[in-house]
Amino acid sequence: MKNEVEKISVYPVLADALMLPYYVSSIGIDDQFCFERPNEYYHTQIYIFIEGKGEISAKGKSYSVMPYYACYLPKNTPHKYYHSSEKFKSWWISFGGYDVERLFEIFKINDFCVFNIQESNKLLHIIERIYNCLIKDKLYGNYYASAMLYEFFIEFYKCTKKLKASK
Numbered sequence: 001m002k003n004e005v006e007k008i009s010v011y012p013v014l015a016d017a018l019m020l021p022y023y024v025s026s027i028g029i030d031d032q033f034c035f036e037r038p039n040e041y042y043h044t045q046i047y048i049f050i051e052g053k054g055e056i057s058a059k060g061k062s063y064s065v066m067p068y069y070a071c072y073l074p075k076n077t078p079h080k081y082y083h084s085s086e087k088f089k090s091w092w093i094s095f096g097g098y099d100v101e102r103l104f105e106i107f108k109i110n111d112f113c114v115f116n117i118q119e120s121n122k123l124l125h126i127i128e129r130i131y132n133c134l135i136k137d138k139l140y141g142n143y144y145a146s147a148m149l150y151e152f153f154i155e156f157y158k159c160t161k162k163l164k165a166s167k
Contacts, residue, residue, distance in 0.1 A: 002152050009133045017142040021099035021151045024142055032088045034155040036080035045073040045092040045106075046156065047081075047126065048120060052088035055116065056081040064086070070117045072109055074101075079112070091127050095149060107157045119160040126152045 008164040009028035025043045031052060047056070053066045058079035065071065065081075070150055077095070093141045104110050108138040117123065 010131060011146070012134050012142045013138065014142065017146065018042075018096070020097055020143070020146045022092060022095060022097040022103075022146050022153070024095050024130060024134060024145045024149055025125070026094040027092070027127060027134060029091045029131070030089065032081060032083055032090055034080075034082040035074060038080075039154045040076035041073075041094075042075055042076060043096045044075045044100055045071075047071040047073075047096045048091045048124065050089050050091060050124070052083060052085040054081055054083045054085070054088040054103075056110040061112065065114060068118050068120055070120070070123075070159070071077060071112075071114045072104075072156075073112055074104075074110065077112055091124065092150070093127060093130065093149075097146075103153060107153075107160075107162060109157070117156075119159055123152065123155045123159060126155055140148050 009026060009030065011026045012024060014023065014025065014114060037147065047070065048066045049069045050067055053064065055062055055064055056071050058077050063071070101110070126148060128144045130152065133144045134147065137144065
């Protein structure tokens with residue numbers, strides 16, 4: 001992972017990608033500060049916290065988060081987060097597609113939730129590959145990212161399933 005990166009975001013051209021079962025609408029790594037999205041956001045999001053501490057809230061629930069925590073936010077979920085340490089960095093990815101909701105229903109992840117994902121190295125590697133793909137290939141990047149996004153979902157599910165099984 002590139003620790004020297006302070007803030008980078010990618011908002012790929014969607015065009016035909018909107019017809020794919022999964023597509024990336026935005027992705028980035030940045031220092032999180034105080035942010036509130038009181039209105040609904042059209043795309044589903046996953047945050048993976050990698051540095052510092054903070055809090056994230058949605059649907060009347062608040063969670064303290066730190067490295068190795070991940071958050072799943074379904075589309076149309078107003079939310080807010082803020083830092084409680086000097087640094088508070090995360091990877092984030094927003095996505096859509098005609099099959100997203102069904103896949104996460106199969107995973108039994110269909111509401112705002114936070115997970116402690118200790119085994120997240122592969123997950124971080126995949127999100128970095130998605131990011132690099134979108135940066136390097138502006139024309140076809142989201143097609144390749146769609147395939148990697150499916151791999152990301154499976155790895156995310158594996159991380160959360162291990163957590164549920166250990167309770």
